[in-house]
Amino acid sequence: GRKKGGGGAGLTERTVVQEDPGQVGTGGWDFYTISPDDATQHANGGRACLAKERWSMDVKGFVAAPYGPGVAAVVHSRRTFGSGAERYVYHFYEVSNDSPQTVMKFVGNQLTAKDPKHQENVNDPKFLRNFCRVQAKAQALAVNFNRRVQGKSAWQISFVECYIYTLTEWGVWEDGTGSVLVEPFLEGRFVKWNSNAGYVKPSQAPRQAGAGAARNDIGLFGIGEDEEEDDSDTDSLDSVAPFRMPEGNIEPDHAPQAFSHFTHSITDGKDLVCDLQGVWNETDGFMLTDPVIHHASGKGKNGRTDRGKEGIKKFFETHKCNPLCKRLGLNIFAESMRV
Numbered sequence: 025g026r027k028k029g030g031g032g033a034g035l036t037e038r039t040v041v042q043e044d045p046g047q048v049g050t051g052g053w054d055f056y057t058i059s060p061d062d063a064t065q066h067a068n069g070g071r072a073c074l075a076k077e078r079w080s081m082d083v084k085g086f087v088a089a090p091y092g093p094g095v096a097a098v099v100h101s102r103r104t105f106g107s108g109a110e111r112y113v114y115h116f117y118e119v120s121n122d123s124p125q126t127v128m129k130f131v132g133n134q135l136t137a138k139d140p141k142h143q144e145n146v147n148d149p150k151f152l153r154n155f156c157r158v159q160a161k162a163q164a165l166a167v168n169f170n171r172r173v174q175g176k177s178a179w180q181i182s183f184v185e186c187y188i189y190t191l192t193e194w195g196v197w198e199d200g201t202g203s204v205l206v207e208p209f210l211e212g213r214f215v216k217w218n219s220n221a222g223y224v225k226p227s228q229a230p231r232q233a234g235a236g237a238a239r240n241d242i243g244l245f246g247i248g249e250d251e252e253e254d255d256s257d258t259d260s261l262d263s264v265a266p267f268r269m270p271e272g273n274i275e276p277d278h279a280p281q282a283f284s285h286f287t288h289s290i291t292d293g294k295d296l297v298c299d300l301q302g303v304w305n306e307t308d309g310f311m312l313t314d315p316v317i318h319h320a321s322g323k324g325k326n327g328r329t330d331r332g333k334e335g336i337k338k339f340f341e342t343h344k345c346n347p348l349c350k351r352l353g354l355n356i357f358a359e360s361m362r363v
């Protein structure tokens with residue numbers, strides 16, 4: 025595993041129990057009724073689910089999100105099934121049960137809850153919300169990317185929807201309530217296409233001599249810059265490129281690297297989305313989670329993994345423009361002017 029910037033140096037890891045591989049909910053579920061009456065909540069360790077929210081790009085804030093049909097509670101597995109640098113992952117479902125029962129009636133898809141790994145972050149209300157906001161922002165850029173690429177579904181980039189559930193329970197959070205970040209469980213082989221510090225997954229596509237990256241970096245200098253300047257603002261992510269380049273030898277693996285490059289170009293050098301990881305299949309393309317956005321201000325506004333200009337520089341040090349970058353009219357010299 026690669027360590028992310030800021031990770032957990034000097035922090036106290038919470039004690040957790042790991043689930044056996046492949047099991048879901050072994051060790052039981054914690055049950056949080058949505059808006060219970062006092063007696064019900066008291067009988068259940070004070071547990072309740074108070075809210076479900078998502079980040080809205082339109083209002084630039086968290087807004088209420090609907091539960092699935094017939095949902096009366098949410099359940100959170102007591103055991104973890106994995107961990108990242110900053111978070112433990114648990115199973116999570118919306119259920120139609122109105123009280124804790126042996127058989128849980130799951131509604132909708134299997135979900136994953138991501139909770140702070142370190143004690144120091146448990147009571148920080150911004151900690152998980154920040155991940156959610158960053159992921160929503162990355163998704164808005166992905167929508168724009170897909171529209172401009174107008175390519176095969178295998179090249180599509182998307183970041184899974186993520187939600188903040190506000191829960192309450194006795195003895196867990198300092199002020200009685202806390203939150204969990206919840207998103208769809210990703211099925212398939214988990215892959216990391218690039219990191220937040222210049223790592224690039226080696227492409228599995230066979231390389232053709234003479235058709236590689238070196239030539240893509242030149243010859244297109246200047247093309248593509250004009251139409252990008254008009255919508256360099258992150259907030260207007262809905263325009264369509266007026267032309268597109270030939271497909272050349274575009275492989276699905278080119279999409280994540282081209283997407284990272286694209287995010288820097290379309291935001292006029294303000295942002296770079298990287299640490300692209302998740303699953304891929306031919307029909308859905310890339311379904312990604314937990315991105316990092318380096319923000320050029322260097323103020324770390326996107327959390328501990330936001331390395332600012334240094335992170336952006338690291339990306340372009342190892343990035344080789346691929347045929348998809350070329351199709352989008354991206355070139356690396358334009359970016360180096362902005363860093």
Ligand SMILES: [Zn+2]
Binds near residue numbers: 346
């Ligand atoms: Zn590129």
